[in-house]
Amino acid sequence: MSTELRALIVDDEERARDLLQRLLEKYGSNIRVVDTAGSVKEAREILENTTIDVLFLDISMPNENGFDLLESLDASRYLFVFVTAYDQYALRALKASAVDYIQKPVDPEELSLAVEKLHHLKKLRTSATLTQTDYVQTLQSLMMNVAGKGSVRRLCLPGMQGFSIVDTKDILYLEADTNYTVFHLTNLKKIVVSRSIKEYEEVLDPVVFFRVHKSSIINLKYLHEFSRVDGYYAVMQDGSSIAVSRRKLHEFILAVEAFNHLPRTE
Numbered sequence: 001m002s003t004e005l006r007a008l009i010v011d012d013e014e015r016a017r018d019l020l021q022r023l024l025e026k027y028g029s030n031i032r033v034v035d036t037a038g039s040v041k042e043a044r045e046i047l048e049n050t051t052i053d054v055l056f057l058d059i060s061m062p063n064e065n066g067f068d069l070l071e072s073l074d075a076s077r078y079l080f081v082f083v084t085a086y087d088q089y090a091l092r093a094l095k096a097s098a099v100d101y102i103q104k105p106v107d108p109e110e111l112s113l114a115v116e117k118l119h120h121l122k123k124l125r126t127s128a129t130l131t132q133t134d135y136v137q138t139l140q141s142l143m144m145n146v147a148g149k150g151s152v153r154r155l156c157l158p159g160m161q162g163f164s165i166v167d168t169k170d171i172l173y174l175e176a177d178t179n180y181t182v183f184h185l186t187n188l189k190k191i192v193v194s195r196s197i198k199e200y201e202e203v204l205d206p207v208v209f210f211r212v213h214k215s216s217i218i219n220l221k222y223l224h225e226f227s228r229v230d231g232y233y234a235v236m237q238d239g240s241s242i243a244v245s246r247r248k249l250h251e252f253i254l255a256v257e258a259f260n261h262l263p264r265t266e
Contacts, residue, residue, distance in 0.1 A: 005031040005118055006051055010043045010066065011058035011083065020056060020083065020106060027108045028115040040064035044072070052078060054118055059084040067143065075139045079121055081114050096152040096203040099142050137165055152203050157183065157193045164191050168208075172222050172236055174200055176215040186222065188238065207262070210255045212244040220259040 007024065011017045017036045024033055035050060037043035040061065046052075055078055057066030066082055082101040084090055094101045100117055102110050141154040155171075157164040166183065175182040176197040183191040201211055211217045218234050227233040232244040234252075244252050 003030055005053045007031055007033045007054045008046060008052045009033060009036040009056045012038055012061040023106055023108055023111055027112045031115050040069045043069055054079040056081050056083055059090050071143060075136050079118050092152055092203045093142055096155050099138055138163055141165055157191055171219050172238060173219060173242055174217040210252060212242055212248055212252055216242045218242055
């Protein structure tokens with residue numbers, strides 16, 4: 001089986017397509033751009049007649065964008081890398097969903113790493129370590145987060161053997177452990193992820209999730225009480241006591257007040 005990746009670049013700007021193709025030729029290992037498309041419509045036509053392994057999709061295009069193309073495809077047949085200029089909501093959705101992306105202007109080193117990840121993903125899928133269903137679920141999580149218009153509804157938590165997909169409403173609190181983050185869920189399950197807690201602070205809804213301490217983020221929905229006995233503690237519904245730093249105390253109280261005045265949707 002060939003290890004070469006056959007790529008399609010989809011971007012409405014010709015200069016951007018040409019630049020990405022040149023960068024892939026120079027910095028991408030064992031990857032070949034077999035075609036480019038200036039629109040989603042053109043990309044669909046190419047995919048009907050050409051064998052493609054990976055799509056580099058621009059997010060912001062007129063009429064239909066990269067997310068529209070993803071939604072219309074059998075995602076189990078391809079790997080995806082999204083290409084985007086700065087878009088706060090799109091970036092939050094991408095980071096939360098653990099789907100690979102690169103930002104414009106494209107950094108050669110980031111592109112090279114993205115290609116390495118693609119080869120790794122292809123190898124995992126070939127060996128059945130990462131199933132088609134696992135990968136498609138990460139893409140489905142992405143689409144759900146995109147539909148949330150900036151409110152991340154699902155997190156895709158990468159592990160050694162694949163992914164765990166978690167609804168944000170099921171997260172009780174997060175705990176930092178050196179370079180790892182421990183997710184404590186409402187079903188009392190724990191998931192350990194080899195990413196910093198700061199990365200998740202950047203994608204979770206700041207109205208609902210508050211960083212009470214450098215090592216802890218809590219879901220205000222599950223805050224049971226606040227204790228000043230022998231320090232400052234957020235007591236969660238499962239009985240866990242999470243330290244609130246003195247520096248964060250005033251901000252924390254304001255966040256709790258604001259959260260409790262939100263209209264309830266459940």
